[in-house]
Amino acid sequence: MSHTAHIPSHRKPRRSASKLALRAGVAGGVLSTIAVAGAAGPASAEPVTETIEMPTLGSLGTELSSAVAASAEASQQEALDQSLEAQEAAALQTAAKEAKKAKAEADRKAEAERAEKARQEAEAKAERERAEAEARAEAQARASRDSARTQLSTTSASSDSGSGSSNDSGSSAGSSSESTQVSSGTAASIVAFARAQVGDAYVTGGTGPNSWDCSGLVQAAYAAAGIDLPRISYQQSSMGTSVSLSNLQPGDVLYWGSRSGSYHVAIYVGGGKYVGAQNSSTGVVERSLDWDPPSGAVRLL
Known part of the structure; x- marks a missing residue:
C-alpha cells in the first residue's frame, strides 16, 4: 500500500506561488520522515498497515489564515495603542x-x-x-x-467811649442829634467785621459766630458798629435811602430782587467788591460785583 493512498485529492482554488511552495515543503518534509523510518526497520518487519492521517492543505490554510488574522489583529491593536498614546500626549500638551x-x-x-x-x-x-x-x-x-x-x-469800645465823653460835654439837643448820626469810623467797622467772616460756612438761619446766612451776616456786621437792623433780608433792604450802583460807598447794603421783596443781601466793602454769605457751596465770600451783579443798594449810614 502506498503511504499516500489515504491522502484524498482536493481541488482548491488557485493560490499564490509562495503559499503553494510553503505547503508543498511541509508535506514533503512529512513524507521524507516516514520513508526514513521505514528503511531503518528490520528486513523481516511486517509491512506497515497503520494508516497515518496527514494534514490536508485545507487545514494548513485554515491555520495560516488564523495566524495571519491574529497578526493583523495584533498590528491593529498596536496601531490603536499608539493612537491612544498620541492622543494622551496631545491632551497632556x-x-x-x-x-x-x-x-x-x-x-x-x-x-x-x-x-x-x-x-x-x-x-x-x-x-x-x-x-x-x-x-x-x-x-x-x-x-x-x-x-x-x-x-x-476793642476799636468799637474805644469809639463808644469817645462818643460818650463828647455827649456828656454837649447839650441835651446836641446829644439827641449825635445819637442819630454815625461816627466816621462806622463804615470801616462794618467792612472789617464782614471781611473777618470770609471763609465761614453758610447755614440757613445762621447768625454766627462761625456760620451765617445772608441777612444774619449783614445784621451782625451792623450790630458790631452799634446799629440794629431787622433780621430778614427784604426788611433790611427796605430801610435807609436807595442809592445808585455807580455811587456806592463802603458799608452800603446790596440787595438782589426788588427793594421791598429782596431775597438776598450783602455788604459793599469798596473797590467794586462785596462780602456776603452766598450759599452752602461757597459759604461767606468776597466777590466782585461783576461776579453776581446786585439789583440795587441802600445806604443806612
Whole structure:
C-alpha cells in the first residue's frame, strides 16, 4: 500500500506561488520522515498497515489564515495603542498650555489687583493730607478772624467811649442829634467785621459766630458798629435811602430782587467788591460785583 493512498485529492482554488511552495515543503518534509523510518526497520518487519492521517492543505490554510488574522489583529491593536498614546500626549500638551495660560492670567489679575489697591491707598493718603491741610488752613483763618474780631471789638469800645465823653460835654439837643448820626469810623467797622467772616460756612438761619446766612451776616456786621437792623433780608433792604450802583460807598447794603421783596443781601466793602454769605457751596465770600451783579443798594449810614 502506498503511504499516500489515504491522502484524498482536493481541488482548491488557485493560490499564490509562495503559499503553494510553503505547503508543498511541509508535506514533503512529512513524507521524507516516514520513508526514513521505514528503511531503518528490520528486513523481516511486517509491512506497515497503520494508516497515518496527514494534514490536508485545507487545514494548513485554515491555520495560516488564523495566524495571519491574529497578526493583523495584533498590528491593529498596536496601531490603536499608539493612537491612544498620541492622543494622551496631545491632551497632556494641551492641558499644560491651558494651565500655563491660566497661571499667566491669574498672575495678571493679581498684579492688577495689587496696582488698584496701591492706587486706592495713594488716593486715600492724598485725601487725608488734603483734609489735614484744609483743617490747618481753616484753623489759621479762624484764628485770624478771631484776632480781627477782638481788634474790632476793642476799636468799637474805644469809639463808644469817645462818643460818650463828647455827649456828656454837649447839650441835651446836641446829644439827641449825635445819637442819630454815625461816627466816621462806622463804615470801616462794618467792612472789617464782614471781611473777618470770609471763609465761614453758610447755614440757613445762621447768625454766627462761625456760620451765617445772608441777612444774619449783614445784621451782625451792623450790630458790631452799634446799629440794629431787622433780621430778614427784604426788611433790611427796605430801610435807609436807595442809592445808585455807580455811587456806592463802603458799608452800603446790596440787595438782589426788588427793594421791598429782596431775597438776598450783602455788604459793599469798596473797590467794586462785596462780602456776603452766598450759599452752602461757597459759604461767606468776597466777590466782585461783576461776579453776581446786585439789583440795587441802600445806604443806612
